[in-house]
Amino acid sequence: AQTVTQSQPEMSVQEAETVTLSCTYDTSESDYYLFWYKQPPSRQMILVIRQEAYKQQNATENRFSVNFQKAAKSFSLKISDSQLGDAAMYFCAYSWVGRDDKIIFGKGTRLHILP
Amino acid sequence: EAGVTQFPSHSVIEKGQTVTLRCDPISGHDNLYWYRRVMGKEIKFLLHFVKESKQDESGMPNNRFLAERTGGTYSTLKVQPAELEDSGVYFCASSRWTGGQETQYFGPGTRLLVL
Numbered sequence: 001a002q003t004v005t006q007s008q009p010e011m012s013v014q015e016a017e018t019v020t021l022s023c024t025y026d027t028s029e030s031d032y033y034l035f036w037y038k039q040p041p042s043r044q045m046i047l048v049i050r051q052e053a054y055k056q057q058n059a060t061e062n063r064f065s066v067n068f069q070k071a072a073k074s075f076s077l078k079i080s081d082s083q084l085g086d087a088a089m090y091f092c093a094y095s096w097v098g099r100d101d102k103i104i105f106g107k108g109t110r111l112h113i114l115p
Numbered sequence: 116e117a118g119v120t121q122f123p124s125h126s127v128i129e130k131g132q133t134v135t136l137r138c139d140p141i142s143g144h145d146n147l148y149w150y151r152r153v154m155g156k157e158i159k160f161l162l163h164f165v166k167e168s169k170q171d172e173s174g175m176p177n178n179r180f181l182a183e184r185t186g187g188t189y190s191t192l193k194v195q196p197a198e199l200e201d202s203g204v205y206f207c208a209s210s211r212w213t214g215g216q217e218t219q220y221f222g223p224g225t226r227l228l229v230l
Contacts, residue, residue: 102160
């Protein structure tokens with residue numbers, strides 16, 4: 001069965017610094033999607049970034065980028081120039097391609113931004 | 116464009132009572148998903164509607180949970196009778212139906228506490 005593991009329950013980073021959140025996953029599929037979702041306190045979960053496994057190029061969205069290592073089944077999220085608004089719970093997630101598109105989530109990493 | 120909305124935002128009930136959660140997806144989104152996060156654990160998939168049809172209900176924990184989506188618009192998730200282990204945050208998400216992996220937009224969740 002597919003699983004997603006986030007080994008860091010909490011992290012802190014100084015404002016304006018860079019932080020990397022770790023994620024590993026397990027699957028026997030060759031093609032799939034990986035996601036990072038962000039849930040700020042008391043607010044809705046939103047998609048931060050999405051990676052398609054067949055694409056070798058790492059996805060980027062402004063200050064957010066991923067390091068996708070398919071052989072190692074690793075999918076880390078790098079946040080550059082951290083801002084106070086980045087404080088949130090971050091969920092790494094996986095979904096299949098071409099079949100049902102339910103999402104498998106990790107337990108989440110709570111990110112604190114220190115002013 | 117209004118986002119996914121969920122009602123109520125919080126619910127506190129006693130064991131054995133019934134609770135009904137409601138989700139209004141984004142207008143025009145045929146896909147509707149229910150997920151649940153029990154304290155300290157992963158967000159887990161419950162079920163998936165395409166319009167009014169249940170596409171996948173493999174994540175429903177037991178027959179105390181009943182989901183409906185009459186008319187293919189809003190959905191309800193009823194828990195009857197509620198047990199202590201049903202406490203958690205229930206998320207709803209919606210997406211367009213294109214046959215592929217479309218971004219799922221999440222609601223703010225309903226926090227259910229069963230005493």
